[in-house]
Amino acid sequence: MSKHGGYLTPKAIANRMKAKGLQKLRWYCQMCKKQCRDENGFKCHKATEGHQRMMKIFRENRGSILDKFSKEFEKGFMDLVRRRWRSKRVFANKVYNEYISDRHHLHMNATIWSSLAGFVKHLGRTKQCEVDETEKGWYIKYIDKDADALAEKDSLKKKEKMELDEELRVRKRIEKIISENESNPEKAASTEPTELKRGDEEEKIVFKLG
Numbered sequence: 001m002s003k004h005g006g007y008l009t010p011k012a013i014a015n016r017m018k019a020k021g022l023q024k025l026r027w028y029c030q031m032c033k034k035q036c037r038d039e040n041g042f043k044c045h046k047a048t049e050g051h052q053r054m055m056k057i058f059r060e061n062r063g064s065i066l067d068k069f070s071k072e073f074e075k076g077f078m079d080l081v082r083r084r085w086r087s088k089r090v091f092a093n094k095v096y097n098e099y100i101s102d103r104h105h106l107h108m109n110a111t112i113w114s115s116l117a118g119f120v121k122h123l124g125r126t127k128q129c130e131v132d133e134t135e136k137g138w139y140i141k142y143i144d145k146d147a148d149a150l151a152e153k154d155s156l157k158k159k160e161k162m163e164l165d166e167e168l169r170v171r172k173r174i175e176k177i178i179s180e181n182e183s184n185p186e187k188a189a190s191t192e193p194t195e196l197k198r199g200d201e202e203e204k205i206v207f208k209l210g
């Protein structure tokens with residue numbers, strides 16, 4: 001088999017398609033939601049009246065549009081993480097590849113993040129994910145705040161119940177003593193605390209040796 005024997009294997013084909021798809025991401029206009037075939041197609045698109053109109057809108061509202069696109073990208077990415085991996089640690093690139101496989105995904109080049117690494121660091125800073133960098137690249141782990149909050153609420157409830165149980169136990173003990181005292185006044189009198197009296201004559205301890 002030649003060096004290029006694997007050219008037609010499904011994996012090689014898939015890889016080529018992925019590379020082509022990734023390259024195509026560059027020729028996408030987020031403002032017009034238009035995918036162009038290649039660099040030339042993108043050039044032609046940029047010259048259209050429709051695109052010029054959209055770019056005028058973009059220039060006038062640059063900040064708010066970037067903000068909107070960034071939020072949409074973040075939401076789409078995080079929804080996917082939550083749905084597919086929940087709190088499992090996952091390779092950020094894997095999530096990204098799955099995210100962009102949706103034809104209608106919001107493109108990262110229309111956001112404030114210029115790279116996946118930059119976006120991942122943002123997820124770490126905003127405490128949405130635990131992030132760590134390896135030789136291979138970045139890994140993320142979704143921080144499940146809902147589950148954390150639920151667990152905290154649960155332990156708080158348990159604590160409250162324990163306190164209530166203790167209060168009930170004490171109250172019952174008091175009620176028992178009161179009812180016993182009422183039914184037996186003599187015993188009640190005898191159990192009243194009395195001043196400790198020391199006998200007049202202190203006991204003498206005699207040691208007998210031998």
Ligand SMILES: [Zn+2]
Pocket residue numbers: 029030031032033034045046050051054
């Ligand atoms: Zn356009």
